[in-house]
Each structure stands twice: as structure tokens, then as C-alpha cells.
Amino acid sequence: MSKIRVVHYINQFFANIGGEEMADYKPELRVGEVVGPGMAFKAAFGDEAEIVATIVCGDSYFGENTKEATATIMEMIKGQKPDLFLAGPAFNAGRYGFACGNITKAVKDELGIPVLTGMYKENPGADYAKDVYIVSTKNSAAGMRDAVKKMAPLALKLAKGEEILSSAEEGYLPNGIRKNFFEKERGSKRAVDMLLKKLAGKEFVTEFPMPNFDRVDPNPAVKDMAHATIALVTSGGIVPKGNPDHIESSSASHYGKYDIEGVMDLTADTYETAHGGYDPVYANEDADRVLPVDVLRDLEKEGRIGKLHRYFYSTVGNGTAVASAKAFAEEFSKELKNDGVDAVILTST
Amino acid sequence: MKLELGYVNIHDIQFADQSKVEAGVLYVCKEDIKNLVLEDENIKSVELEIAKPGDSIRIMPVKDVIEPRCKVEGPGDIFPGVISKVDTVGSGKTNVLRGSAVVTTGKIVAFQEGIIDMSGEGAKYTPFSQTNNLVVVIEPVDGLHQHEHEKAVRFAGLKTAKFLGDLAKNVTPDETEVFETYGVKEGMEKMPNLPRVAYVQMLQSQGLMHDTYVYGVDAKRTLSTIMNPTEGMDGAILSGNCVSACDKNTTYHHLNNPVVKDLFAQHGKTLNFVGMILTNENVYLADKQRSSDWTAKLCRWLDLDGAVVSQEGFGNPDTDLIMNCKKIEEQGVKTVIITDEYAGQDGKSQSLADADPKADAVVTGGNANMVIHLPKMDKVIGYPEVANIIAGGHEGSLNADGSIDAELQVITGATNELGFNKLSAR
Amino acid sequence: MADFFIITNNEMVRDKYASQVTVEFHPVKYTEIMRMARDYIHAGHKLLTHPLAGSIKPNETPYKTIFLTKSKKTMDSESLRIIEECIIACKKFGKERFPNMPENMRQDFRTIDCSLCDNAMASAMQ
């Protein structure tokens, strides 16, 4: 069998180009070269895989020009026809971690080849753990040996398409997919040990993290409401009659953007709800009961608000994954900002 | 309260003309057991089988698993309030036929799960592939109502276990172990610097085939209460729970409660094991609220620093578990909870039917939806004719070659929420 | 008169309790009973029994019985949280395991559901 072809991504620091002062270094492809941490991987891969090229990119450059950098790097990778794409490890370096997470996800999505990176669990880039395998490393480059020891075998497994065991066994950061495995101790012993740690105020790791939500700082108040543009957003599933975008009644995979220029009132003939999580009778009779267009038009006319934004955004918040909802909002929030919207009223059911 | 367990190691089980325990072998005279079980006029016939570790045997549907024990010294007798008269147990000396078990099987309702494979892939997931089992196959009289049928099977198992346990009354144990807990004040004086820890055990208590008995009292009609952990070792808690095979607690589990064992292992060293709080899992929400309020109140009243909380069963007990955890934490008592997960076959679904950020220390017995392949066994004990239904997959999950593709949830004790096993998930 | 009613798709529950309390019987699927209970909760009725009562998995038994208050108040968020979690929990079990269930099996599931209901009844009538 021929060797597994690996392309390795590292930053300017690990390529020995320089530190912060060289962080603007543009993507560079070094065919046939094994650089920095690549040496350790090469040793660990033995005869099974070879690093056919190394890509070096400055962390600031990647962070500030993510789109261009990704496109350039993608082309570099394509040309090498790799079986596996490896990035990092990034340890606790935040921008490097972001780059590793971002580029591995992009490669996985676009090229469909297995990818692997590694970083410290508190690295901001660790958010990508739900998208790609990220090996949990120590928080500094002193943990290189340990990181390579875990990453190299997992990389080979991924490249060969072998079954990936649980995060606890393979050493990757938990990705939300629950996998069974046998622990060293039985559950009751683990429970007693965990309690003793908790009682002593020591660090302990729960085996099942409870769902966790982000917190954001409140935005400042709207100073001049009479001249403000207000947009409506809803998770109550209000859509034009017939649900033109086919938003699902539960676990929605997308959202809709609808023009309400000239619409003064939502009526039973024109709007309805796509939401499957509540009795739709009332919303279908009068969608203003969920999305108060009629009242906002009045307030607009009276000058209480500057204007009602031309588009409203709608999805169904019924069993929809938090990650999806977050992705929707990230996308349309940018649009809202670009369109000069000052504030949003979000209605939910 | 102080109890000495004497372990009589059983490494083999055989049918014989005379029932006895000798040199680590449990000899069973079929007639003895048959006569005992058939005392119940609701039972038409009984068959006995032996299943040993490594045998190519599948037992299904399993109702209960019971370890034979006998009282050697001290008040009361095994299974008080049910098989023996009501008397406080948990002190003196008790002999345990370690390595043996009575397994009951009976077709109480048309749909049944609960598989024990003595070898192969399935054997890894059930602790009862490691015991020398006497399997009691019980056929009820025609037309027996499900409630009476369940009771008949339950009593047959307990009586058989008691009978076998009594065979070891005069046998010198291979090993002994002493367990002792103290009164509140005495414990504090003996271990002034150790954190006070209790074990909160949630008992399934919802209805037919979902019940647990404490000294013979149906747990759903009880308020949360305090018990000495050693009482359970003498059979104070009995299973009448036949549903959700993977995470129900058999009587064997109650007798050998691993949380009790592991807390005792630290007792006097790193913690003071104060005692046990028993609470139930009822269907009525106000009952859930009352029971969890009461549990939290008892935790406070015992001046605990910490508690281990274990769950039993699927679905609505998640709500009891979270209520207990939240309310106990609100009393300033630190908790670790033990549960299992239903994360879907792909492991991507939400594992529990309830959640709270206060539940920050969780031990899991694994994902019960995981699919496993159970190879064909040479022999099936129980009710193979309904294998397709009880196989626990879907209609047709029993393959032509006799193997079964099913979720882990069909295997007795696979994702036990007392933490009996090493299985976990991440 | 007690302030509760029962929604069920189990005729055994209906036949046993309809003469004593209000029983809304709907010959619909398990998940549909859940959905109806959810709509009642949205309308301000309070959940009295846990919708996943019993450890039998949602794709095993066809029968479901739920108790709710007759009176309506402002929506009870605890009831809502529980029913939503239960509906999500139902989904992960996928297809019904025994779509062509024989009558004797149905009868057994009716009996178990009815037994869970008996216990709720004892608490509800207190």
C-alpha cells in the first residue's frame, strides 16, 4: 500500500519565521518540506504516512483575511491531493487555534478528506470541536511530544477510515456525539471519587456536561427611537402563506427573509405559521399575534419609531439545534447591521 | 449498626440429588425448588436450568436476578417483610453465596426485554454473565392476571434464593468483611474532620412492573426515608421492576449496591458515610415534588456535606433526578449524580429528558441506544418462541441465523444507574 | 369535583374511569396525545402527571395517558418545560418497534398504562 499523503498547516512561529512581528506572513506552500512540529509527526507516522507539503501562514494574516487566506490555502492543498489534512497543534495560542479550527473545518467541508488538529481545551478555536476532531493538548508547546503521541495515531485512523472511539479513549475534545466505552473503574467508584474532589474544591470532570448557553453583554440603549430603524425577527415560524422556503415545522435547517414593504397588516390570507410546536390556529387566523407588523406600522406612522425595517427574518424554534439557531443569527445579524438597523424586536412563542 | 458479610465463594453450580453447598459448589436438587415454587397455586409449572460463565446460552426474558444469602447471626432474616417477617435487618452476620445467582424468567406481558448472554459480545455488558446461575422458568396457570403473574414470579425467585442461601448457614466463609455506620452524634465524634456523605437512592415506583419494595412496602406509597446501608445487604429493598432492562435495578443490584460498597470503602478514611436516603419515582408530578423536597430536607437535617444520588429507569425519573440534585445543592450539599443516557443510535440526541446547570457532576452508565450484534447462542433459556418480539430491536430484528441486532437497552443491567459497571460514554 | 381531567388513547383507562372523572378519549397515536397535552399546557392547563410515566420506551407502547388540571391559569412554565423535553425525548427513539402489534400485546400495554394511571389516580383524588 502506498503511503498516506498528508499536508500539514503551521503558523509563522512554528515555522521559525518569527513571532508577533511576522504574524502578517502570507500563506506559503512548501512542497516536499517537513517543517517544525512536522518532524515529530514524520517520526511518529513511520512508514505509514508522509508529509508531502507544509503550508505556513501568519496568524494575524489568517485572522484578518480569513476568506482570502482560506481560498489560497485551499488551492495549495488541492494541488497536493492529500489523504489527510493536519493542522497545528496550536496549544493555547488563540489566533493560531482559530486558524487551525477554521481551516480544518473548511477543508473537511470542501474537500471531504479527513482532517485533524490539536489545541488546549480553553483555546477559543476549541469551539470547532463540534465540527472537526481536535486533540486535547497541554497549554504550551512544552506539550508537543504528548500532543503528537495522541494526534499521530488518530490521524492514521482517520485516514484509513477506521472506527473512531470515544473522546476519552482517543484524546480528542468532546464533540457532543456520545460514544460508549469501558472505563477503568466502575461507575459508583467514579462517583465517589468525583464527590471527594468536589468536596475538596478540586477540579473534577463531569462525564456528561449539561447543555450550556452563551452570555452576551447587553447592547447600549437606543437613544433616538423616533429616528431608529426597527427590525422584526421571530422564532415563531411566521411565513408568507404557502411557506415558500419550506421551513421545517421542527428542527429547522434554515430561516426565511421576507419583504414587508407596504404590508400594513398580516392577514389570514397572506401569512401563516410554519411552526409545529404549538397549536397554529391563532397564528394562522392573525399572524400579528406572533409578529406585530400592524402595531409597528401604526407606531411608524405616529413617529414613535423611525421606521420598520423592510425585511423580517423568521425561523421555527421548535427542537432546532442551538448551533443552527446561532448560525442563522450570525448570518442575518450581519445583514441587519449592514442595512442600518438600530434595534431588533425578536418574538418567540 | 454493624454487619459482617461472610463470602462463601461459589465457582460451580450442579444439579444433584441433594441440595447443598460444598467446596465452593452449589448443588441443587430440582425437586426441592419445584416443590417450593409450586406451593403457589398461581404457578402451573416450573423448569430449572443452569447457565454458567462462558456457556453458549441466552436467557430471556429476564425478570429478576437474586443473590442467595442467609442470616447467620442477628435479628431478622433475609427479605424482611416479604419472605421473612418484618424485623430490622442489617446487623449481625450474613453469609453470601458469592458468584451465584437465581435468575427468573417468565412471560408476564407480551412485550418483554431483558437478555443475559453467558458468552460472546452481549456477555461483556451484563454482570450476570459472570455468575453461576440457576434459571427458574415459570409458567403461570391459564388466565392469570398480569399483576398476580408478576407477583408469582417475584415470589418464586425470592423463595428460591432464600432456600439456596440457607444452604450456606453452617458453611465457613472464605472471606469476611465488616460494615459499620454510626448514629449522628457518634459519627461526628469519631470522625470530626471528615465530610459527612450520604447516599440518596431513587427507587422505581410507578405501577405494574415498575415497582420496588422496602421491607415489603410499595415504595410509591412512601415518603423519602432514612435507612442504614447494611439493611439493604440483607434484602430490605426488593425489585418488582421488570421494565427497561438495561437500567432497572435487580434485587441482586440492591443486595450488592455498589455505591454503598464504594462509600464504605472510603468510610473513616476520606469521608463519613452517614447513611442512606431512600426516595421514590412516582408518576404524579406533585409526588415528585414532595419526595424531592423531603429528600433535600433530610440531607440538610443530617448536616451533610455531600451526597451521591442514583437513578433508576428511563424518561420521567430524569425529572426526579434533576429535582433531587437541584434541591439538595440548594441546601448547600454537594452532589454527584449517576444516570445513563438515551442519546439515540447515532449518539447525537439529547441524552436526558431533563437538565439543570446545578447538575455539574454526572457519572453516566453509557448510551442505552447503542446498537449491538448478539451472536447466535446454542441454547436459549426462557421463551424463545417470542424471541422476535422480545429481541428488543424491531419486528424482524431476530436474524435468520439466530443472532440479534438490538439496542443495548435490552441487556439486563447494561447501563445500570447505580454505577455497577465500567461502561461509560463521552 | 376534582380539578383534573385525563387525556388518553387507552380504552381501558376510558372504560375504567369515565364514570368518575372527565376522560377525553382520542384513538390517536402516542405522540399525538403528547401534542394535545402540549396544546393544553400552552392554553394554561397544568400538567399533573409526567408525560413519560413508565419506563417503557415511546416507540414500544402505543398507549399514553396524561392528567391535566381542568382549570386554566397563566401558563405553567414547569409543565411546559417538561412536555417539551418529553416530546424531544420521544423523537430520538425513531420508528415504532411493533407496527403490527398483536391484540394480546396491545392488551398488555393497555394494562400497564392503566396501572400507571391507577397510581396517578390515587394521588390526584387525595
Added chain:
Amino acid sequence: MCTVTPISMTVGANRIVPTIAIPHPLGNPELTHEEEKALRRGLVEKALKALETEVTEQTIFE
């Protein structure tokens, strides 16, 4: 604007206005059309006031 304020608190909303009911957060079918619109207007005005108010933490505008 939502009916189940604890959920909004959980998911981290900063300005929260409680509404009427899940199937009709900004309405009440038992009222006349005019009454219902007045009710809705009251809620929307509350939302505008919330937007005009500086907050430093999650706040429910009753």
C-alpha cells in the same frame, strides 16, 4: 418578547418582555379585534421602552 421568560433567561436574552401565551404571544383571541390590537400595542411599546433602557444584566420588563 416571549411567553416563557425562564427559557429566555436560560438562553441569555438581555431585554425580555413577557407575553400572553405560546400560541398567541402578542394577542388574545378571546378579545375583540380592537381590544386585542390595543393589548398588542401595549406590549410592543413595552419592548420599545426596554430598548430605550440601559441594562447591565439580563432584565425582565414586566
